[in-house]
Amino acid sequence: MAEHIVPQRVRRAFGAAAARYDEFAVLQREIGDRLIAHLDFTKIAPRRILDIGCGTGYFTGLLRRRFPRADIVAVDIAEGMARTTHARAGRRWPWQGRRHALCADGCHLPLADGSFDLVCSNLTMQWVPEPPAMLREMRRVLAPKGLMLFSTFGRRTLQELRQSLASIEHARAGLVLPFPDVTDLGNALMALAVELPVTDTDLFTLTYPDTMALVRELKGIGASSAAIRHRPGGLYGRALLKRLAAAYERQHPMPDGRIRATFEALYGQAWHAEPDFGHREHVIPIRADG
Numbered sequence: 001m002a003e004h005i006v007p008q009r010v011r012r013a014f015g016a017a018a019a020r021y022d023e024f025a026v027l028q029r030e031i032g033d034r035l036i037a038h039l040d041f042t043k044i045a046p047r048r049i050l051d052i053g054c055g056t057g058y059f060t061g062l063l064r065r066r067f068p069r070a071d072i073v074a075v076d077i078a079e080g081m082a083r084t085t086h087a088r089a090g091r092r093w094p095w096q097g098r099r100h101a102l103c104a105d106g107c108h109l110p111l112a113d114g115s116f117d118l119v120c121s122n123l124t125m126q127w128v129p130e131p132p133a134m135l136r137e138m139r140r141v142l143a144p145k146g147l148m149l150f151s152t153f154g155r156r157t158l159q160e161l162r163q164s165l166a167s168i169e170h171a172r173a174g175l176v177l178p179f180p181d182v183t184d185l186g187n188a189l190m191a192l193a194v195e196l197p198v199t200d201t202d203l204f205t206l207t208y209p210d211t212m213a214l215v216r217e218l219k220g221i222g223a224s225s226a227a228i229r230h231r232p233g234g235l236y237g238r239a240l241l242k243r244l245a246a247a248y249e250r251q252h253p254m255p256d257g258r259i260r261a262t263f264e265a266l267y268g269q270a271w272h273a274e275p276d277f278g279h280r281e282h283v284i285p286i287r288a289d290g
Contacts, residue, residue, distance in 0.1 A: 053124025
């Protein structure tokens with residue numbers, strides 16, 4: 001449970017980042033591409049699709065190209081993101097089905113039970129206070145024979161940042177909010193009325209010219225304000241930033257003088273099942289680090 005996530009802060013942070021989000025969201029697009037590829041191994045022809053945490057609409061566009069006749073509802077907690085997705089849909093996508101963009105909380109969806117054949121979410125679950133609550137909402141709106149599919153950042157994400165902060169002052173490590181763990185997500189899936197739940201992971205190592213480049217990227221996608229708790233003036237405070245940069249670049253250098261940052265992507269999927277059936281299923285963890 002990410003008990004220190006504050007939805008109002010998440011809404012403000014990502015709303016403010018909407019205009020420039022796409023400049024920085026390279027990894028988010030890569031993970032979206034990998035998430036949609038999970039559908040290569042399924043037989044599903046959804047008529048109604050829900051995309052929770054649509055951001056600026058990249059993953060919604062992937063869904064549209066794969067299922068051009070489906071009706072799609074795109075939801076984001078940040079009004080700026082939902083507006084961007086709606087505008088992009090009108091300009092770029094060859095809509096055949098209907099589309100809607102809503103501003104709503106992924107843990108409290110204003111949508112009817114069992115109303116979507118495919119319920120998706122790309123890199124949103126890490127920004128909600130209780131990921132299991134979002135999973136329950138995904139299952140609630142899932143229609144019989146439907147599929148839920150999601151990705152989220154895992155606990156190893158930004159581990160170098162957390163370690164560097166801890167080396168400055170142990171209490172500082174807690175500034176970076178915890179991300180979900182694959183085992184916890186698997187257990188949360190097992191608690192739902194689903195069948196054939198599967199989780200797997202990817203591990204990415206990104207490099208940056210220096211610590212400030214990493215900080216600018218986090219700020220550019222809205223993650224800094226959403227993920228950092230009790231920030232003392234600015235992102236971390238100027239004095240802390242200088243100390244952080246010195247510690248980070250000393251502890252996590254690359255041979256070419258750059259610094260590295262780890263991002264762990266967790267993927268999950270499960271099919272709708274009747275309530276008395278899903279609890280007998282087991283999550284099959286598949287490690288695919290690379």
